[in-house]
Every structure is written in structure tokens, then in C-alpha cells.
Amino acid sequence: MxxxxxxxxxxxxxxxxxxxxxxxxxxxxxxxxxxxxxxxxxxxxxxxxxxxxxxxxxxxxxxxxxxxxxxxxxxxxxxxxxxxxxxxxxxxxxxxxxxxxxxxxxxxxxxxxxxxxRNRMINIHPSLIPSFCGKGYYGLKVHEAALARGVKVVGATVHFVDEGTDTGPIILQKAVEVEQGDTPEVLQRRVMEQAEWKILPRAIDLIANGKVKVADNRTEILS
Known part of the structure; x- marks a missing residue:
């Protein structure tokens, strides 16, 4: 017993x-x-x-x-x-x-x-959706495009997966500043360290504890 x-x-x-x-x-x-x-x-x-x-x-x-x-x-x-x-x-x-x-x-x-x-599958994307997302935007290509555009802020997004590419309901996002002299590789690493490795675990924890609600392609984070 x-x-x-x-x-x-x-x-x-x-x-x-x-x-x-x-x-x-x-x-x-x-x-x-x-x-x-x-x-x-x-x-x-x-x-x-x-x-x-x-x-x-x-x-x-x-x-x-x-x-x-x-x-x-x-x-x-x-x-x-x-x-x-x-x-x-x-x-x-x-x-x-x-x-x-x-x-x-x-x-x-x-x-x-x-x-x-449905609403039980999540993805991490290395940009602030809807910027630099969709078909063809993955890995270093995202950071190359961001630097080519000259944006000052990038980041990462955790979202639910639907039939589109990076179009599902957004759960969490975190911004990361672009710094002078950044290369795609350097920026990729900073986005990982400052955003991806933080918000993906956070999103899983929120879901595990019943804190995420989805309605009309939008999420609500419950307190």
C-alpha cells in the first residue's frame, strides 16, 4: 500500500x-x-x-x-x-x-x-510574428532578412500550429534589440539566449497549468 x-x-x-x-x-x-x-x-x-x-x-x-x-x-x-x-x-x-x-x-x-x-501543438519561431515569418523564413534566413531590412528590434514568438505557416494563435512573444555590427549568426544566438530559451519553456509551463485559453484565433493568458 x-x-x-x-x-x-x-x-x-x-x-x-x-x-x-x-x-x-x-x-x-x-x-x-x-x-x-x-x-x-x-x-x-x-x-x-x-x-x-x-x-x-x-x-x-x-x-x-x-x-x-x-x-x-x-x-x-x-x-x-x-x-x-x-x-x-x-x-x-x-x-x-x-x-x-x-x-x-x-x-x-x-x-x-x-x-x-488542434490547439495542442505549439511552435517556436525566431521573429516577432507577423514580421519575417511564413514560407521560406526559417533558421538563419530570418535573421538575414531582419538585418537586410534594417530593423532595430527582433525577437521570438511561440504560437499554436494551424494549417498556415506561422499563422496560428500567438501565445508569447519577446523582443530582442539589434546591435551595431550584428551578423546573422550573432543575432541568431542572441535571439535564442534572450528570447527563445525563455518563452518556449514559459509557454509550456502556462499550458501545463491550464493558463492558456484559445478563442477566435487569439489566446488569453489566465492569471
């Missing part, structure tokens, strides 16, 4: 938000999530699994080093995109997530997955 404390801990574990993190590359945002769960910045949350489309992604190593189940589902392994889409959704479903987190996942999300995880 469980003690009261053990029973309480078991109940808390069962009620924790199960998240799956999907990553294509190095996984710096994944690491920010892992660290935030460990240090209590993200509460009431369990990382159920990590999925990558790239078998060489360092994100998979990060998952392994932290004892998190991980799998690669690559379109290169399937004859058609339709089969890949089915296998990708199967992989997500296998972890039984409450929330899907796209943390630098450079694959078009299948419509069936978007529909199934």
Missing part, C-alpha cells in the same frame, strides 16, 4: 502534461526544455519523447543523454510523402502526448496531425 506522500506523488505524475518535442537539428530549444523541467521552471510536465526527421540530429543525443525515449522518422525511409506522414503521426501518437512541441522541426506538418492536435 502506498504512503500518503507516495500516493500524492503518483497522482501528480499521472496528471503531468505529457509532451513530445520534435526537432530537426542540434536541439538547443530541446535542451532549454529539459533544463527547465529539471530546475522547476517548467512544472507539472513530463517529456514523453523526442522525434527527429534527421538521424544525425544532435537532439537525439541530447534525448539519449537525459534518458528520454527518442526516434527518427525520416522521409528518406519511405516511398511516398503520404506514407511518411502516416508514420510520423503514428510516432507522435505512440507517446500519447497532451502537447506536441515543434522546436526547430523543419518538416511540413501533415494536415491530419494538425487537425488531431
Amino acid at each position: 502506498l504512503s500518503k506522500n507516495a500516493a500524492a506523488n503518483e497522482a501528480d505524475k499521472k496528471s503531468a502534461l505529457r509532451i513530445v518535442v520534435m526537432v530537426s537539428g542540434g536541439g538547443t530549444n530541446l535542451q532549454a526544455i529539459i533544463d527547465s523541467v529539471k530546475n522547476g521552471t517548467i512544472t507539472n510536465t513530463e517529456i514523453a519523447g523526442v522525434i527527429s526527421n534527421n538521424r544525425n540530429a544532435y537532439a537525439l543525443t541530447r534525448a539519449e543523454e537525459n534518458g528520454i525515449p527518442a526516434v527518427c522518422v525520416s522521409p528518406k525511409d519511405y516511398e511516398t510523402r503520404e506514407i511518411f506522414n502516416e508514420k510520423l503521426l503514428d510516432a507522435v501518437d505512440s507517446y500519447e502526448p497532451d502537447l506536441v512541441v515543434l522546436a526547430g522541426f523543419l518538416v511540413v506538418i501533415p494536415p491530419k496531425m494538425i487537425e488531431k492536435y
Whole structure:
């Protein structure tokens, strides 16, 4: 028979938000999530699994080093995109997530997955949406475009995923100042450190604790 404390801990574990993190590359945002769960910045949350489309992604190593189940589902392994889409959704479903987190996942999300995880799938984008977002804006391309335009403030956005590209309801945004002499690489790093690694964990924590409400393509952060 469980003690009261053990029973309480078991109940808390069962009620924790199960998240799956999907990553294509190095996984710096994944690491920010892992660290935030460990240090209590993200509460009431369990990382159920990590999925990558790239078998060489360092994100998979990060998952392994932290004892998190991980799998690669690559379109290169399937004859058609339709089969890949089915296998990708199967992989997500296998972890039984409450929330899907796209943390630098450079694959078009299948419509069936978007529909199934409506308002339960979030993405981090390295700009202040609606600036420098949409088709073709990813990775360094975002920062190259911002510097070419000469903007003085950039940032990052966490939003829910819908059928458009970077068009879902915005959850959190954080601004970052552009500095004289910035290169795309330097600016990218500052946006990660000052914005992405802060607001993505914050958004997960808010969702895990029932603080985010969606209506009419807009979110309300509950106090």
C-alpha cells in the first residue's frame, strides 16, 4: 500500500502534461526544455519523447543523454510523402502526448496531425510574428532578412500550429534589440539566449497549468 506522500506523488505524475518535442537539428530549444523541467521552471510536465526527421540530429543525443525515449522518422525511409506522414503521426501518437512541441522541426506538418492536435501543438519561431515569418523564413534566413531590412528590434514568438505557416494563435512573444555590427549568426544566438530559451519553456509551463485559453484565433493568458 502506498504512503500518503507516495500516493500524492503518483497522482501528480499521472496528471503531468505529457509532451513530445520534435526537432530537426542540434536541439538547443530541446535542451532549454529539459533544463527547465529539471530546475522547476517548467512544472507539472513530463517529456514523453523526442522525434527527429534527421538521424544525425544532435537532439537525439541530447534525448539519449537525459534518458528520454527518442526516434527518427525520416522521409528518406519511405516511398511516398503520404506514407511518411502516416508514420510520423503514428510516432507522435505512440507517446500519447497532451502537447506536441515543434522546436526547430523543419518538416511540413501533415494536415491530419494538425487537425488531431488542434490547439495542442505549439511552435517556436525566431521573429516577432507577423514580421519575417511564413514560407521560406526559417533558421538563419530570418535573421538575414531582419538585418537586410534594417530593423532595430527582433525577437521570438511561440504560437499554436494551424494549417498556415506561422499563422496560428500567438501565445508569447519577446523582443530582442539589434546591435551595431550584428551578423546573422550573432543575432541568431542572441535571439535564442534572450528570447527563445525563455518563452518556449514559459509557454509550456502556462499550458501545463491550464493558463492558456484559445478563442477566435487569439489566446488569453489566465492569471
